[in-house]
Amino acid sequence: MTIPDRTLLEMFETMMTIRLFEERVTLEYQRGDMPGFVHTYIGAEAVATGVCAHLSDRDLIASTHRGHGHSLAKGCSIAGMLAELYGRETGLCKGRGGSMHIADFEIGMLGANAIVGGSIGLATGGAFAHQVKGTPNVSVSFFGDGGAGQGILYESMNLASIWKLPVIYVCENNGWAESTPASYSQSVEDLSRRADGFGIPGHVVDGADVFAVYEVAAEAIDRARRGDGPSFIEAKIPRISAHYVGDTQKYRNEDDLADARKRDPLERFRSELAAAGLLTGTAVEGTRAAIVDELDRGVAAAKADPWPTADGVTDYVYSGAYGG
Amino acid sequence: MLQAVGEAMFQAMEADETVVVYGEDVVGGAGLGEPYEGAMGGTFGATRGLFRRFGASRVRDTPISEAGLVGIAVGAAASGIRPVVDMMWSSFTPLAFDQIHNQAAKLRYMFGGQANVPLVLRMAIGAGLGAAGQHSDTLYSVYTHLPGIKVVVPTTPYDAKGLLLESIADDDPVLFFEHMRLYNTRQEVPEDPYTVPLGSASVTRTGADVTIVGVSYMAKLALEVADTLASDGIEAEVIDPRSLSPLDTETILGSVCKTSRLVVVDESPPRCSIAADIAAMVSEHAFDALAAPVRRVTSPHSPVPLSPPLENAYIPDAARVESAVRAVLNQ
Ligand SMILES: Cc1ncc(C[n+]2csc(CCOP(=O)(O)OP(=O)(O)O)c2C)c(N)n1
Numbered sequence A: 001m002t003i004p005d006r007t008l009l010e011m012f013e014t015m016m017t018i019r020l021f022e023e024r025v026t027l028e029y030q031r032g033d034m035p036g037f038v039h040t041y042i043g044a045e046a047v048a049t050g051v052c053a054h055l056s057d058r059d060l061i062a063s064t065h066r067g068h069g070h071s072l073a074k075g076c077s078i079a080g081m082l083a084e085l086y087g088r089e090t091g092l093c094k095g096r097g098g099s100m101h102i103a104d105f106e107i108g109m110l111g112a113n114a115i116v117g118g119s120i121g122l123a124t125g126g127a128f129a130h131q132v133k134g135t136p137n138v139s140v141s142f143f144g145d146g147g148a149g150q151g152i153l154y155e156s157m158n159l160a161s162i163w164k165l166p167v168i169y170v171c172e173n174n175g176w177a178e179s180t181p182a183s184y185s186q187s188v189e190d191l192s193r194r195a196d197g198f199g200i201p202g203h204v205v206d207g208a209d210v211f212a213v214y215e216v217a218a219e220a221i222d223r224a225r226r227g228d229g230p231s232f233i234e235a236k237i238p239r240i241s242a243h244y245v246g247d248t249q250k251y252r253n254e255d256d257l258a259d260a261r262k263r264d265p266l267e268r269f270r271s272e273l274a275a276a277g278l279l280t281g282t283a284v285e286g287t288r289a290a291i292v293d294e295l296d297r298g299v300a301a302a303k304a305d306p307w308p309t310a311d312g313v314t315d316y317v318y319s320g321a322y323g324g
Numbered sequence B: 001m002l003q004a005v006g007e008a009m010f011q012a013m014e015a016d017e018t019v020v021v022y023g024e025d026v027v028g029g030a031g032l033g034e035p036y037e038g039a040m041g042g043t044f045g046a047t048r049g050l051f052r053r054f055g056a057s058r059v060r061d062t063p064i065s066e067a068g069l070v071g072i073a074v075g076a077a078a079s080g081i082r083p084v085v086d087m088m089w090s091s092f093t094p095l096a097f098d099q100i101h102n103q104a105a106k107l108r109y110m111f112g113g114q115a116n117v118p119l120v121l122r123m124a125i126g127a128g129l130g131a132a133g134q135h136s137d138t139l140y141s142v143y144t145h146l147p148g149i150k151v152v153v154p155t156t157p158y159d160a161k162g163l164l165l166e167s168i169a170d171d172d173p174v175l176f177f178e179h180m181r182l183y184n185t186r187q188e189v190p191e192d193p194y195t196v197p198l199g200s201a202s203v204t205r206t207g208a209d210v211t212i213v214g215v216s217y218m219a220k221l222a223l224e225v226a227d228t229l230a231s232d233g234i235e236a237e238v239i240d241p242r243s244l245s246p247l248d249t250e251t252i253l254g255s256v257c258k259t260s261r262l263v264v265v266d267e268s269p270p271r272c273s274i275a276a277d278i279a280a281m282v283s284e285h286a287f288d289a290l291a292a293p294v295r296r297v298t299s300p301h302s303p304v305p306l307s308p309p310l311e312n313a314y315i316p317d318a319a320r321v322e323s324a325v326r327a328v329l330n331q
């Protein structure tokens, strides 16, 4: 498959945006004025990027507790995300959700989700709605190897399979669920094999290789758009980040972390593009500077933005006035 | 309090080899290889050290499968062992609601008393850490509603240890709620095993003017407010129910008959809640003793928000408790 140069460069920019966003958020979180818990997507950038490159605003995704990368790849605004992380009224979710609950329904981002496996029913339901409405769109569920432990995955895959729903299950297998290695939690090497039992095509892909992700996603998404039903993609990715910002990872061997760092998807893509003559050092620096500038402005604006006021605590519980 | 909880599990396992502990990351070191130096020992560290002492058969990590974890606990408990399951946060227990409500709670009854279901589900609760909508619920009221389930809400390290040992020894399913903001509370507790009975409230302060019942962290807050009010000449009696199911109605009613005034403080939405339950119980059985309507200080009818000003508005605070006390005293 040949990927147009422009798409490649856009994907590079997306991956770099995710990386720089996460690095900046880590820094700001450590300063102590960002509430809640933050899980970064560092090391997984190629997955959200390679998948979302095929999606329009009408296509849907649902995400995880580690959702910044999915949000950025789907097109959420940096400013809106930062304001949300800081709990401001101007945030994408008006400060009600924070890092683990970023959503932007306007562009088909059905939300980060702090319930492991939470994305699975949501995305499958999004695909069901597309089918009922007759729209030619697809829906993607992102979840981790840990999320594959939830029963809802298997119930949803069966429904999606018998109804031929346009949904793609993207399992980001980074080898860990908090402190528990995937090798402990699963007795098969490839989680994608489980899709077989539902008559769903299962793919394994190197999730640090954005070309490979892009390609397998194209196949799965085409299939869904044709009305041929769901697919399952297991992307093996390195967990370069800790589980959450602040996690000391004492439960992890040095070697494992070092191996993960060697598989850095952004560095790999950069050198591939450079080797193909598509990217110069100057261009990389230019892209970096533009993103850093946007982050600088976003952080400053978010910190100056208004807080929600206390009387707003019951806003948005119901659709209209609530009598009770 | 965290250490007290860990000690209770340790001593229960020492005393009874049918006690097993499992849950997500309770060992938290399977990636390290023996002897798991640096293992996580649970989200907050409560289960640290159990694996080393009791081994892989009785202390197990699990995949992320809450429905399965609880379902297995019910079957195992009904078949002769005592599972103590770490559910991490109470907000994750709804994934296992069917197993709790339709299986654990009802087996003994439906099967005419044949089944024993001696299991404990431990979980962290509470807002105040910015953990937002899906990590900050209390949910003890929901489970108090279910016949067949027992609900325990320790506030002090002493009570946490004694109540957990009692809960593990109990032959019924017990849900054990540990408020995250109480984990750092420090108190000397006896080294030897001891138990605190369920259904026995603790009167943490005596006073004649008003009764304040506080649940979990709110019992601590109630005590702080009572101390402040004392400097204004108001003597509040503070009651920590310690378990919500069974509930020590006698102690609460006795106190209200003495003080004639009641404020209930509960970090939960107000509808069908333990605060509503206690208020109704007192209105029903001590109406004649009441000199003022019962006041509840609760969270609003909303999920827990992230943003600090909203989260602060969600959690009952000293000012709200104080003004409720003054209101029932007509001040
Ligand atoms: C239902 C539920 N159970 C447990 C948790 C606690 N928890 C948060 S993230 C996590 C590990 C998730 O692992 P995985 O799905 O592989 O995602 P990763 O963090 O590796 O990206 C756990 C156990 C949760 N948030 N929700």
Ligand SMILES: [Mg+2]
Pocket (backbone or CB within 6 Å): A144, A145, A146, A172, A173, A174, A175, A176, A177, A178
């Ligand atoms: Mg994982």
